[in-house]
Amino acid sequence: MSKPDEIPALSYILEPALVASLLTAGCLLNRRRPADIVQAHAVLRDDPPPAGDNGWNWHEMKFFMWTIKVPGNERFRMKLFSRFLGMFPFLMEVWYWLLTYWIYQIARAIQALTMGADFRSLAETHARQIITIERFFRIDIELGLQHFVMKREWLLIFFNKTYAMVHIPATIAFMAYSYRYFNPLIFQSTRRTLVLCNCLAFIVFSSWPCMPPRLLPYEEFGYVDTLHTGKAASSELQNCGPFQNQLAAFPSLHFGYSFVIGLSLFIYSPHRLIRAISLFYPLLILLVIMATANHYILDAVGGFFVTIFAQRLNRLLLNLRPIEEWFFWVLRIERPMDKVQFQSVIESDKINSPTHREMSQPLMGNHV
Structure with a gap:
């Protein structure tokens, strides 16, 4: 096996730096505009619970053979x-x-x-x-x-x-x-x-x-x-x-x-x-x-x-x-809006024709 001094010193920097750079580039390439985020929530009428509400906003999800309740996280939307x-x-x-x-x-x-x-x-x-x-x-x-x-x-x-x-x-x-x-x-x-x-x-x-x-x-x-x-x-x-x-x-x-x-x-x-x-x-x-x-x-x-x-x-x-x-x-x-749902909302909202709206894909969620 190679000794540490046989390995090029830059390898210890370049290899992790390459991974970090790709992860950063992926985040920047796929960023969402704040205006689109607001628009998507507005179209879905997906508003946080009103002031004073306990914010649990329960909804049901499948967990293998069971259906269980999980809390919504909309109340945390405005957190940094x-x-x-x-x-x-x-x-x-x-x-x-x-x-x-x-x-x-x-x-x-x-x-x-x-x-x-x-x-x-x-x-x-x-x-x-x-x-x-x-x-x-x-x-x-x-x-x-x-x-x-x-x-x-x-x-x-x-x-x-x-x-x-x-x-x-x-x-x-x-x-x-x-x-x-x-x-x-x-x-x-x-x-x-x-x-x-x-x-x-x-x-x-x-x-x-x-x-x-x-x-x-x-x-x-x-x-x-x-x-x-x-x-x-x-x-x-x-x-x-x-x-x-x-x-x-x-x-x-x-x-x-x-x-x-x-x-x-x-x-x-x-x-x-x-x-x-x-x-x-x-x-x-x-x-x-x-x-x-x-x-x-x-x-x-x-x-x-x-x-x-x-x-x-x-x-x-x-x-x-x-x-x-x-x-x-x-x-x-708050978990970011699922991309399937986000893209469907943004694309359908940009189409003003009723005919086109009928042809648009349905909103889909619950995807990991």
């Missing part, structure tokens, strides 16, 4: 942070992403600290099983690809940096772009799919641990851990230390996320250039995860099926909406 959040609703997506990311990472860290020697032995057994299956079907291309890449230093550095630095920034950039340009219902479905991918992947690698190629015995298999060479080392990977579960090769979330991102952009992006290059992203990630010996090709297959399953089940997450409403009530903050 409520107004700020209303102007920059993408902060909600930042919150969703950070919550998902840290729950996932903490769960992996706990598992990494509590696993025993038997867990590692089981992970190696599963890795050997994957290699046996790949050899049977003659798709064990990982080692040959790695040898090809390692003979070309510039390509090795590019692949290492791509693995270490692209996954999180690309996901954030995709979220900011899709929030801005996708149909709101499509965006919400895609975001829920990505969230559920983490949950399903954690269940799989907790019950079926798998050792990545780079951790298999070199004398027997010949895989090299390319990510920890001095030139290509990443501060992100260096700082994971013992709090990273390295026995979670199957399924590959790197590929699963890239597949969702690439396919979504190809189908839903309004920009021709982005549609043209979108499918190269999952292909690049597939090559990167194999060339760096972090995943087998069957890990990518597993990641593919996890995303398909997550897409089919993503509406389950809507059942968590009451928890979110209570959370905002406790914080005394």
Whole structure:
């Protein structure tokens, strides 16, 4: 593993700065004008409770098989942070992403600290099983690809940096772009799919641990851990230390996320250039995860099926909406108007013709 002094000093600054810059850009790109916010509330006649009212303003929401009451948070509309959040609703997506990311990472860290020697032995057994299956079907291309890449230093550095630095920034950039340009219902479905991918992947690698190629015995298999060479080392990977579960090769979330991102952009992006290059992203990630010996090709297959399953089940997450409403009530903050509802109100109010009003989409809510 690389020593700290082998890592370029700027990596400790540039990598976090890139993430922060993308999150900030997403907030600015998707900001709402105060006039539009006032207009949307006026059209809906969504007024805060009158003075002296206790402000609970109960309404019913589905929580799995039950219908429960949750309090409205309209009374907090004029508070400073409520107004700020209303102007920059993408902060909600930042919150969703950070919550998902840290729950996932903490769960992996706990598992990494509590696993025993038997867990590692089981992970190696599963890795050997994957290699046996790949050899049977003659798709064990990982080692040959790695040898090809390692003979070309510039390509090795590019692949290492791509693995270490692209996954999180690309996901954030995709979220900011899709929030801005996708149909709101499509965006919400895609975001829920990505969230559920983490949950399903954690269940799989907790019950079926798998050792990545780079951790298999070199004398027997010949895989090299390319990510920890001095030139290509990443501060992100260096700082994971013992709090990273390295026995979670199957399924590959790197590929699963890239597949969702690439396919979504190809189908839903309004920009021709982005549609043209979108499918190269999952292909690049597939090559990167194999060339760096972090995943087998069957890990990518597993990641593919996890995303398909997550897409089919993503509406389950809507059942968590009451928890979110209570959370905002406790914080005394009004939750920003849902983008589906906000966009429908703004667009329909700009159309004066009764004919056009009849053709406008209905208001829709209760979407996480």
